[in-house]
Each structure stands twice: as structure tokens, then as C-alpha cells.
Amino acid sequence: AQSVTQLDSQVPVFEEAPVELRCNYSSSVSVYLFWYVQYPNQGLQLLLKYLSGSTLVKGINGFEAEFNKSQTSFHLRKPSVHISDTAEYFCAVSDQGDSGNTPLVFGKGTRLSVIA
């Protein structure tokens, strides 16, 4: 069975500093990988996704993530954070054999707090 581990439940960081949110997954098959962001009182919004091709994926709001198959990781990074990046971030995985019924498996989330 698939699982996703987000190693940090909370990450405080000063404004304009770089940040990395870690995600590791376990799966016996090839996967699709995702990062979602949840702002207060809102649903989840897709930041970026890895389906195939280049292992470095760029998303919205200046975020990027790198797929590392050997380490089964998909860490999210941003070189300079803003106060508005304060939110909960979720990593998710899905089998590449996906159909509409194949579920996304989510991690527990990492709360990013940007400090002025």
C-alpha cells in the first residue's frame, strides 16, 4: 500500500528566507506526485505535480519540487518566502495506473509559518 510521510509537522521561517518542506513516499509502482496548499478556511489548491519527464517541477507562487526516485522523495522548495505563503502544505501520491477511481494518498501536512 502507498503511504506518504511529511517529516515536519510545522516549519517556521523568516520572511525572504528559503524553505524546504520534505516529503517521502512508499510505493511498489510508478507514481504521480503532487503538492497542495491549504490557506485558512479554504480547500486545497494544487501547487504543482509530477507526472513524467523532468524531475524538477515548477509550480505556482514561485514553488518548485524535485522528484528523486532513488530516495523516493518529492521535496518542495521556495528560495524566498512571503508572509502570504503561511498555510498548510500537503504532499500526495497516486499510482500511474490511475483511473478516476484511484485515490490520492495524502500526507499529514506541514504547517508553514512565515515570520515577519
Place this chain on the structure above:
Amino acid sequence: ETGVTQTPRHLVMGMTNKKSLKCEQHLGHNAMYWYKQSAKKPLELMFVYSLEERVENNSVPSRFSPECPNSSHLFLHLHTLQPEDSALYLCASRLGTGLYNEQFFGPGTRLTVL
């Protein structure tokens, strides 16, 4: 605006009540999902409706009952809930064809069971 709306946004109910959560999407999607989001836990997929087929997580109690009358509307009927069912209930939809298409989430219904 994600295109997925949920009502009500907040709901407080007693354990003997019956209520329903509503989700609506006008994105032309053909798959809809209910998730439960509890503090300090991963999102839990409860139900999937895809191309009129229903798939459910067998660990979801029968006091939760989904209904999908058409591809744009999804309901979650609640009856005799327990306090541990208090959580944020998220609806999502996607276009379930071809290479993976992202799920679009609604803002959620915050449910409190007293």
C-alpha cells in the same frame, strides 16, 4: 474561486440529528469525491463517484451515506453521528480521463457533533 462550492460552510448537530452536506461543481468534471480532514491526520478519502460508479472506503461507517444524482452534484447524508465525526469535510472533483488531471477542492464544511 475553485469552481467547487459546498454548503453549509459550518454545521453543528446533535448525535440524533439527520443533516446533509451539499457539493456542487460546474467545471464539466465527471468524478467527485468526499474527504474527511481531521486535525493531525492525513486526508481520508471517504467516497468516489466516477462515471456513475461509486467506490467507497470500507472503513467509513454506515452513518455516512453519499448520493450523486448527477455529475454536478454530490451529497453526504449524515445520521446518528458521533463526536469523533467532527471534522472538515471536503468535496473535490476532477475530469477523470487521460493523463492525471488535478482534483479541484471546495472550501469544506466544518462539522461539529455535540
